[in-house]
Amino acid sequence: MSQMITFTIESRLDNVALVGEAVMGLCALTPQLDSNQIRVAVIEGVNNAVLHAYHNEPGHLVQVVWCLKDDGLRIDITDWGEPLAQELSRQWPDDHQEGGRGGPLMWTCVDELHWHRDGEAKTLSLRKRLA
Amino acid sequence: MSNKNITLTIDSRLDNSRLVGLAVRGLCQLLPLDTEQAGQTELAVVEAVNQTITRAYASEPGNELSLDFSVAEDHLEIQIYDTGTTLDPGELETPDTAPPRLDDPDSWTGSNSWLAILRQTMDQVDYYSVGGLNTLVLRKYLVST
Numbered sequence: 001m002s003q004m005i006t007f008t009i010e011s012r013l014d015n016v017a018l019v020g021e022a023v024m025g026l027c028a029l030t031p032q033l034d035s036n037q038i039r040v041a042v043i044e045g046v047n048n049a050v051l052h053a054y055h056n057e058p059g060h061l062v063q064v065v066w067c068l069k070d071d072g073l074r075i076d077i078t079d080w081g082e083p084l085a086q087e088l089s090r091q092w093p094d095d096h097q098e099g100g101r102g103g104p105l106m107w108t109c110v111d112e113l114h115w116h117r118d119g120e121a122k123t124l125s126l127r128k129r130l131a
Numbered sequence: 132m133s134n135k136n137i138t139l140t141i142d143s144r145l146d147n148s149r150l151v152g153l154a155v156r157g158l159c160q161l162l163p164l165d166t167e168q169a170g171q172t173e174l175a176v177v178e179a180v181n182q183t184i185t186r187a188y189a190s191e192p193g194n195e196l197s198l199d200f201s202v203a204e205d206h207l208e209i210q211i212y213d214t215g216t217t218l219d220p221g222e223l224e225t226p227d228t229a230p231p232r233l234d235d236p237d238s239w240t241g242s243n244s245w246l247a248i249l250r251q252t253m254d255q256v257d258y259y260s261v262g263g264l265n266t267l268v269l270r271k272y273l274v275s276t
Contacts, residue, residue, distance in 0.1 A: 003147065005151065007154075012133075015137060018135055019137065021220040025154045025158065026153050062267020
């Protein structure tokens with residue numbers, strides 16, 4: 001059976017930590033997973049939504065759905081802003097390159113990372129398998 | 132400075148109140164609350180969510196329950212919304228029953244024991260209903276350390 005809770009914030013960077021800490025609290029239910037990795041991945045994903053999809057403009061929504069099932073944890077981060085210019089790469093950028101570290105950082109924290117679009121909604125889906 | 136705000140939404144199932152409690156426990160890490168105050172806040176929220184599910188929604192799943200967690204400079208405000216059965220205003224005006232006691236299980240389930248818990252753990256408790264939307268407001272004042 002799945003357990004699910006949804007978090008919604010306005011697109012302001014000072015709200016991002018709220019999502020991170022709320023998700024961190026839920027990590028008590030998955031002691032077999034590295035809670036800091038989960039927090040980092042979620043914060044990075046929500047930061048991306050605020051900074052890139054909404055260009056750091058307040059007044060928009062970011063929604064995070066936390067869902068725990070028998071086989072793993074899935075966290076979907078949805079925004080309705082500008083889509084990503086390219087897929088999130090696993091590859092770290094060159095030292096001199098500005099940006100591009102969010103993708104590889106998230107990949108180091110999760111088992112699967114998918115990005116999909118449904119109309120105006122863009123969802124980044126993070127998954128961790130339960131060992 | 133504008134408030135920091137996050138909305139938590141669950142389906143009206145009692146086993147989901149634990150999720151809200153754990154999320155609020157995490158959120159309290161960002162606030163100048165000591166361990167006891169954070170624990171009180173978590174307890175109040177879980178009690179309030181349980182009450183909302185059992186009273187407003189008669190423990191029926193399939194209804195949405197939302198909770199706004201809002202941090203201002205000097206206080207934390209938690210608003211719990213439901214569209215179920217409205218609480219009798221007289222119940223809130225009734226003097227508290229004695230708070231539940233560890234050594235007296237009968238005291239744990241008194242009709243107003245939940246209100247006593249909220250009033251003991253939070254600084255302010257309000258309730259109102261407008262246009263079918265019921266709102267329970269819990270407030271705790273923050274003292275920066």
